[in-house]
Amino acid sequence: MITFKNVSKRYPDGYVALNNVDLEVAAGEMVFLTGHSGAGKSTLLKLIAAIERPTSGMIAINEQNIAQLKLSALPYLRRKIGFIFQDHKLLFDRNVYENVLLPLQISHFDNKMIASRVRAALDKVGLLKKEKAMPITLSGGERQRLCIARAVVHRPSILIADEPTGNLDVEYARDIMAMFTSFNQVGVTVLIATHDASLLEDTRHRILSLKQGKLAA
Amino acid sequence: MISAWLTQHGFVFFHTLKRLIASPVTSLLSISVMGIALSLPTGVYVLMQNLQNLSGQAIHAPQMSLFLRTDMQSADVQQVEQRLERDVRILGHQFVSKETALQQLQQRSGFANVATSLERNPLPDAFILHLQNEGAESMRQLQAELQGWPEIEYVQFDSVWIERLDALLKLGRFSVLLLATILSIAIIAIMFNTIRLQILTKRDEIEISKLIGATDSFIRRPFLYFGAIQGLAGGATAWMIIAYALSAVNLELVELSNLYGIQLQMQFLILEDGISLLIFSTLLGWLGARLSVANHLWQIEPR
Structure with missing residues (x-):
């Protein structure tokens, strides 16, 4: 599903974020990515969605080498992925419903299905009653859930979350983790980057640990 | 698929209209600037048509x-x-x-x-x-x-005045063309700048849309609609300005006609020419937007 071979990423300022990373994530797997901040977690996730391009190495998603993907093909890769951003990246001039609507508009979904899809996604994250609210009025946890609803509304096969429980209470964090587990149970490949060790205590999923740009065994 | 496409365009169209109405002063200002710019060459054109009509009656039977x-x-x-x-x-x-x-x-x-x-x-x-x-x-x-x-x-045979008129009409046609070219470039430039400012204010939206898989044409679409709709409105404004100016002139001509005992009436822009004006102004707005988007969109790449 997701394959990294000898992937390195060096930024123009000389900083090496990833150094010869080899990685294999099977379809339907749920994987955690840990490490200190600056260990390269975000970079690794961004490489999967081709938000960043590797300096060297090969990255394949569904056996498609994305390191050499043309700019015009990027949108179609990104539609297969639901990305939950560390900084949420919500549109503050649109309400909750319209924020979740955006991915469906982008991938030209049929109008009749759109409303029910959006509401189903909002229901899953418990924001159905707030569909008319503007993001600015939402709490941190609600914004995080809104971001999740937007990431899953178009039913991607890969779900990527960058620090999804960043500033949340333990209670909220567990809720959100439960959501990811339920997505994974219906077959979605889930990749979660977190530095929150408490989340990983009783997990039965694979944990990858990044240290200074290298994957530790 | 086609219905999804139509829905998409319909949505963008109404969304754009909403955005235009949401900032009425700015919209009206730029629409009237375009209307005035377009009304100049169109006005000269209408005057020429009238002159040709008038002289046509004389030339028609030399x-x-x-x-x-x-x-x-x-x-x-x-x-x-x-x-x-x-x-x-x-x-x-x-x-x-x-x-x-x-x-x-x-x-x-x-x-x-x-x-x-x-x-x-x-x-x-x-x-x-x-x-x-x-x-x-x-x-x-x-x-x-x-x-x-x-x-x-x-x-x-007095051919001199016919030649003079011919030359005058030729000059008139040339100046219409010249005016139209210069002012078209001005309109494209105005639209270019309007869209540039819009792209700057919509930076987040563009970036996020790109991140979740929007194609360039999806991102471009609202800006192109914006340009085209403003162009259309500018053309309609020009048409209105000319119609209003001509009816004002006609009111004055009634008095003159009565004094001389002749029928003198300015003809309005004919429907075909009016529609051409609207199509042309729509295209100009679209083109300005298209150039602006091509120039500024690639600068916004998500990180």
Whole structure:
């Protein structure tokens, strides 16, 4: 599903974020990515969605080498992925419903299905009653859930979350983790980057640990 | 798939309209700037059309006067008449005998005394020819030809004013073209800048859309609609400005017409030209937006 071979990423300022990373994530797997901040977690996730391009190495998603993907093909890769951003990246001039609507508009979904899809996604994250609210009025946890609803509304096969429980209470964090587990149970490949060790205590999923740009065994 | 596509475009269209209405002052300002810019060449064009209409009535049936030599007999006159009848360039002719000409002269006030005091009729027989309008050049050629006939003393044809009018109309057409070109470039530039500012304020939206898989054409679409709708509104404004100006002029012309006892009315922009104006202005707005988007969108790459 997701394959990294000898992937390195060096930024123009000389900083090496990833150094010869080899990685294999099977379809339907749920994987955690840990490490200190600056260990390269975000970079690794961004490489999967081709938000960043590797300096060297090969990255394949569904056996498609994305390191050499043309700019015009990027949108179609990104539609297969639901990305939950560390900084949420919500549109503050649109309400909750319209924020979740955006991915469906982008991938030209049929109008009749759109409303029910959006509401189903909002229901899953418990924001159905707030569909008319503007993001600015939402709490941190609600914004995080809104971001999740937007990431899953178009039913991607890969779900990527960058620090999804960043500033949340333990209670909220567990809720959100439960959501990811339920997505994974219906077959979605889930990749979660977190530095929150408490989340990983009783997990039965694979944990990858990044240290200074290298994957530790 | 087609219905999804239509929904998509419908959504963008109404979304764009909403955005235009949401900032009415800015929208009205840029629409009226475009309207005024477009109304200049269109206005000159309408004036030209009117001038052409007016002169067309005169040019439509150009006349030429043929004066025979005074020593010609009626047999010669008949021969000339037959030859005139055979010429296809001459639609019709009217014979004015020297007697008729003298009578007409006598009837004209002020000349009565002069005419009666003459010992003999000094006036020649004449033909008035009604010609087909084939431009000043061919008419001058006909004039030269007729001048060559032995029976004919003098051919009078005032081609100078037709040529002047032709030249004037040509100049007019040229200035319409020149004005239209310059102001079109101005409109494209205005739209270019308007869209540039919009792209800057929509930076987040563009970045996020790219991150979740929007194609360039999806991102471009609202800006292109914005340009096209503003262009269309600008064209409609120009049409309105001209219609309003012409009806104001017509109101003044009524007074003038009454004084001179003639019918003088400015014709409005005809429907076909009006629609062309709208299509053209829509295209201009679209083009300005398209250039701006092409220039600025690639700078926004998500990180």
